[in-house]
Amino acid sequence: MKTSLDNSVVTRRNSVLRVINSIKTSDIVRTSKRIKHSYRQIRTEKIFRRTLIFMGVAMVLLVLGIMLTLIVESVPSIKSLGIGYLWGKVWDPVRDIYGAYPFLLGTLLTSFLALAISVPFSFAVAIVLGEYYPKGWLSNLLKNTVELIAAVPSVIYGFWGLAVLVPIVRSFETKVGVQPVGIGIFSASLILSVMIIPYAASLGRAMIQMVPSQLKEAASALGATRWEVIRSVILPYTKSGLFAGILLSLGRALGETMAVTMVIGNTSLIPKNIFSPGNTMASVIANEFTEADHPVYLSALIELGLVLFLVTVVINMIGKRIIKRYTTV
């Protein structure tokens, strides 16, 4: 009885020993290290996931915070000036009279004039790069150069405009027979039109390149010329995309501050024609924000910022929606 028990213990111990011997010590060390390590990893993993979510929340809070700040800070102006502020025709902080109409008009004039000048150019770039010469070093050069237009800081555009463009516009104005000021809405629009070329151009190029080649081939096979293919296939197919490009350019033009501020003349009078000096919403904020010495004055400027914010955000969102719908379908 006793011996048999001993025997079974011995055999069991031997089998255990065999198992232990078969495992290399380095394996055991490695395995235990790995498990300890892994517990630490699991904790870090949790922290990492939470950090990511926190970042997502922070981004939402940031935008909400921006909106809230703008709204709260424009309350004094909304309260004391009311909704009529937006079409009040006189802006005279010294006499405490505030009307945003000159700036709304100035913004709309400069932006749409700039858009009208730049659209033919940016569409030409889009068509050349998207359809005529999609590859090759020359088109690469054109593409990169046009992209560089967006890279030049706006303050440099402004400075160049002040030094070079304004004298040219002045002599042009002398010829046309308006009062030769040089600085004014027309100069600002010219500068802006150069600055916004790349936005519609690069988007338009991408859209044109996405046109299925079967469609183009089908039209060519029917005997259509290159121009007819562009007009009857490519332009209809890409029209919403091109429209989105125009919207993004417009959004950019509306919000542009420095270049405009430097050449527009900064008067708060209602512009008589496109050559007269004026002010945009962005430029009046840039000029008068640090001088605004009483609450309603400051608040009136911030309300302009709020309007600018809402308008550009809406325009950008519509543009982005169109692009998203266009690229996913």
Added chain:
Amino acid sequence: MNAHIKYRIGKSRGFQALTIVLACACVVPLIAILAYIFKEGITKINWHFFTNVPKPVGEPGGGIANALLGSVIVISVASLIAIPVGILCGIYLSENKTTKLAYWCGLCVDVLQGVPSIVIGIIAYFWLVKPFGSFSALSGSIALSIMMLPIVIRSTEETLKLLPDSLKEAAFALGMPFHRVILKVIVPCGISGILSGVMLSVARIAGETAPLLFTAFGNPYLSVSITKPMQTLPLLIFNYATSPYNDWHDLAWGASLVLLAWVLLLNIITKITTRKWKVQL
């Protein structure tokens, strides 16, 4: 019939010529600007220009040392804030495509991308300048970092979304925890795209003036304290270019050339390095 076809072909050719002319015309103003800035700026630049601060009106000489240093400090602090936050947020968006928070977060990034820079300046003024009672470089940095965020976030997100799922599977199957899969496998494979987004965002804010008008404000003296007003290159150009003094215009031309060279160099380096860093998948 034949005449009609000829007319159509002629029209097509004419249109092609017109678009090419218009497209090439776009390059003219850019070249004009670059050439003019170079011509005006190059004569003002010398060693003295980089090592001195501006002199008062009437005294010759003076340089842009304070603005250069200020730009470097303001941009560095902005990058320190925006790059980690932007990359993490981009990772969040690429990893969570379906959650509600991701939808709202993506929407907010879109909104942020469209906010005019002057509005960001107003915001930074109310968040950081008014409560602390003084214009400061830090508030300027934060305004700039808000402008960087959407670019960094979107480029990170788009890059990571393009990486094949098999990469992530391989990493998870080795028992790697989520954060290591992301930081050791996914991010290194997408580094070229992320890096190009980061550099583009730096290039973009390097020339920004509007958000700094009511935050960093400008400072004619050399300053390294981020809680005090600080001069930056774009601010110096704006202030001096709109002044009535010729000496100051000269300084502004020199500064413009430096800023332009800096920004264009960043753009070109971005193009080259990202090609070099690209991981072959």
Added chain:
Amino acid sequence: MESTIVSTKGFNAYFGTNHVVKDVNIDIPQNNVVAVMGPSGCGKTTFLRCINRMHELIPGATANGTIMLHNENVYDMHPIFVRLKIGMVFQRPNPFPNLSIYDNVIAGYKLNGIKLPKEEKDRIVEHSLTKSALWNEVKDALHKKGNFLSGGQQQRLCIARAIAMEPEVLLLDEPTSALDPISTSSIEALLHDLKKNYTLIIVTHNMQQAARVSDRTAFFYLGELVEYDDTKKMFTNPKDTRTQNYITGRFS
């Protein structure tokens, strides 16, 4: 005597409301090659991914039931531990493109942040590459990136990467479907050697492959485990008519 290493009880998997794996009960014996075959869309890959919880990466995929590894339910363990013990090789070779061959093999250690002395790393790399029959081909190019390797070599690199972690079970999800016949035969030969140290579960839609490499075969059809038996028995004398139809090529 063979002991069971993985066993499932009442295991179900879903994609949203789609029931893709239905009530599977299976016992996998240790140091065997078990082939899982069936027509495409029968849930075999999903089932395989559920064993080391890789299905959790797919949004909308859920599972219930138990999968025991020895005496532990893998669904009670943290996925990291599960995946350390159950390695996986995928349909398409997926070496890390940013790492050298050497770093790819020890990726499980390196990327997990486990520090090892250099000799230990060298030993693991040589050992794993030898086992995966790649050592002779790449020993002079260990520190080059892996993208010059052929598809078959890349797949063997992925196997080396998996066995470097010394898992107990190795899951292979159609490991040869993206490879040419020569690479396929070298991988199949490799599987035969690997079963000395590991338990292999291989998903394949290729019957001949299942017959060649496996000791036991499971036949899945429309998410159900129809038949699970010794490979020889299954191919010579299937019990279920559906298995018979599949083997004789009546549907595929």
